Amino acid sequence: MSRRNRQKKEPLLALGRFHFTCAVILLAFFALFARAAWIQVISPDRLRLEGDLRSLRSAAVSNTSRGMVMDRNGEELAVSVPVQAVWADPKQIHAERSLDREQAWQALAEVLGVPHDRLLARVENPKRRFVYLQRQVTPAVAEYIRKLRLPGVHLRPEERRFYPTGEINAHLVGMTNIDGNGIEGIERAFNDWLTAQPGERKVRKDRMGRVIEDLGVVSEARQANNIELTIDQRIQALAYRSLKRAFEFHRATSASLVMLDVKTGEVLAMVNAPSFNPNNRSQYQGFRARNRAVTDTYEPGSTLKPMIVVSALENGVVKANSMIDTSPGWMRLGGKRVADTRNLGNISVETVLQRSSNMGMVRMAMEETPEQLLDTLYRFGLGIDSGMGLVGESTGMVPQRRRWSDIEQATLSFGYGVTVTPLQLAQAYAILANGGVRHPLTIIKRSQPPAGEQAVPRQHAEAVMHMLESVVGPGGTARNAAIAGYRVGGKTGTSRKAIAGGYGSDYVGLFAGVAPLSDPRLALVVVINEPQGDQYYGGQVAAPVFAEVMSGALQLLNIRPDAATEEQFQLAGQEAALVPHT
Structure with a gap:
């Protein structure tokens, strides 16, 4: 009986094992299915990311x-x-x-x-x-x-x-x-x-x-x-050749030249000496590579005087035909002596510029407030970034003081105590030549130049430009800047280099001018820094460079000579009157 029972129980045990095994297998398949569903349907992103990391690449x-x-x-x-x-x-x-x-x-x-x-x-x-x-x-x-x-x-x-x-x-x-x-x-x-x-x-x-x-x-x-660029390479090459020759002849520390198109504010030439060869990187030195025409600043000396005269005209201190008494040719202000080379006596405003009279400038400047003088300088673009975006460009320095002494105001009138870059000085003369209209400066050629703004009254700018023509003529300080066949206006400047505690024995020679005056097209500034030898005045070292470069540029641009235009027109009119009309 017991044996028969045991025979009946054994199939039950085997059947249970079979069911257990099937259950485990089904559970495993279910787990695999659930895992696959989770990976492929519910959360596939991680697996895709792993696959992409192994197969996706970026090709440049x-x-x-x-x-x-x-x-x-x-x-x-x-x-x-x-x-x-x-x-x-x-x-x-x-x-x-x-x-x-x-x-x-x-x-x-x-x-x-x-x-x-x-x-x-x-x-x-x-x-x-x-x-x-x-x-x-x-x-x-x-x-x-x-x-x-x-x-x-x-x-x-x-x-x-x-x-x-x-x-x-x-x-x-x-x-x-x-x-x-x-x-x-x-x-x-x-x-x-x-x-x-x-x-x-x-x-x-x-x-x-x-x-x-x-x-x-x-x-x-x-x-x-x-x-x-707005640069004209023909003018650029001419300017560099002339500037380098003067730089070497006068054994100067450096020299810069900037030429602007008066009508558009475009830079036509910008050169410096000494220069370097950019094709040879082994000779590269940072101090030689800077563009001194926009990075270096100088006290402009007498080249600032035309702007001060514009300020005096605008503020009613003088009129274009006024006379100014410069006697006795010197004065003391705050213990300092201000003087002309000799007593010029009672002279016109035009003669003040022609003879570069410091006394005449001081007489005018002392009748204005410092704020009026500074406002005019700012409107001429001094102390302000040009906006051209050139590397290392300096804004120069227009002094700001709560209290001004007489000597500080006086020296400002003839270009001391303020610093400008050659580019800023060129812009100031371009504004004068353009009837007081200031165009934004640019080194990148534009399809349409933007409209300018009236920086100073037109009649005062034109009056001063007329006066500057006498500076280049007989009796002026810039006869070396004269150009045959063209009417030229400009101003010389000679400033002493500032050192700790005062001024040293080195000079900066400058000339800034415009041509042709009948219809001004070009403004040009030449700066010769620390010329050596007996010649250091702006009229001696900078004016000849101006004449050579300006003369060549006028011819390259096919600008008609205007020096005898009025006389020629009169003769032409007389000849025309003798011809019978048909």
Whole structure:
């Protein structure tokens, strides 16, 4: 009986195990199904991310060359030329025993101009995968290296910036570093505009690195932009040649020149001496690369006097035909002596400018308030940034004081105690020449010049310009600035260099002028800093440069001579009256 019972119980035990096993298997399948559903339906993002991290890659879309810099006539001032970079893979070099080819490595060292030992030291670490051997080699050198067929030595294309005009435009155009980023001048100020931005595409790659799917553009490539400057390279070259000659002849510390288009505010020429060659980076020095026409400031001396006369006319201190008593030719203010070279007596406002009378200027300035004088200087653009965005531009210094002494107000009237850049001084004379209208200055050529604003009354600006013509004529201080066939107006300036505790024995010679006066087109400022020798007055060192450059520019721009225009018109009218009308 017991045996029979045991036989009946055994199938029950086996059946239970079978059901238990099936339940476990079903539970496992359910768990797998639930996990798959969770991963694929409810929370698929993490798994997709893991897959994308292993397969998705960004591919750069090749960009174009850096934009060109050109003058107003399309002449190239800065261009990019194709070159090659030589680089090495030290791990590959050691793996393929490239160093065993000693003669080839010796030839490579010689063509790169690098000592053999130093070249080998760069590739001695077998764990490194990339090292530059030489940047920006010429195509000829690159072809020679390619023929050496050294394992682990490779070439990659890159660009080098080339400046066709060399030192003529070095301070204005500037230069780039070896990576093609602007570090000076226009190259730096407009670096983003000149630089192309590579685009980006998203692709899927297999484990062998092959593209199996193009997923589209992530960001569009931005093309590089060219820049067209307002500079006229013909005038720029003429100006640099003349300025450099004067700089060397007078053994000056530096010299600057700025020419503006009176009607538009465009910069036609901007040069400095000494200059440098931007094509030779090994000679680059920061202090030589600065654009002194906008970074360096000087006390303008007598070149400031026309602006002070405008202020006196505007505030009713004098009229254009007024007479001013400068006797006895000197005065004391606050224990300081202010004097002319000699007693000029009772003279007109025009003679005050013609003879550069400090006494006449002081008589006018002392009848005004300091606030009136400063307001006029600000309206002429002094003490204010030009807005052109050039690197390192200085605003100059127009003094601000709560209390003014008589001597401070007096010296301001003949250009001391205030500092300006050559560019600011050129703008002030352009405003005078343009009937008191100020146009925003620009170095970038514009399709349509913006409308100007009336900075000072037109009648006063025109009156002062008429007076400045006598400065260049007989009896004036700037006869060296006269140009045959053209009416010229301008003002000389000679200021002593300030030192700690007063003024030293060094001078700055300046000349600022405009031509032709019948219809002013060009304003030009020349600054000769610390000329050596017996000649240091502005009329001696700066005026001849003005005459040479202005004369050449007027001819290059086909501006008609106007010196005898009125007389010619009278003769023409008389001849016309004798001809019978038909």
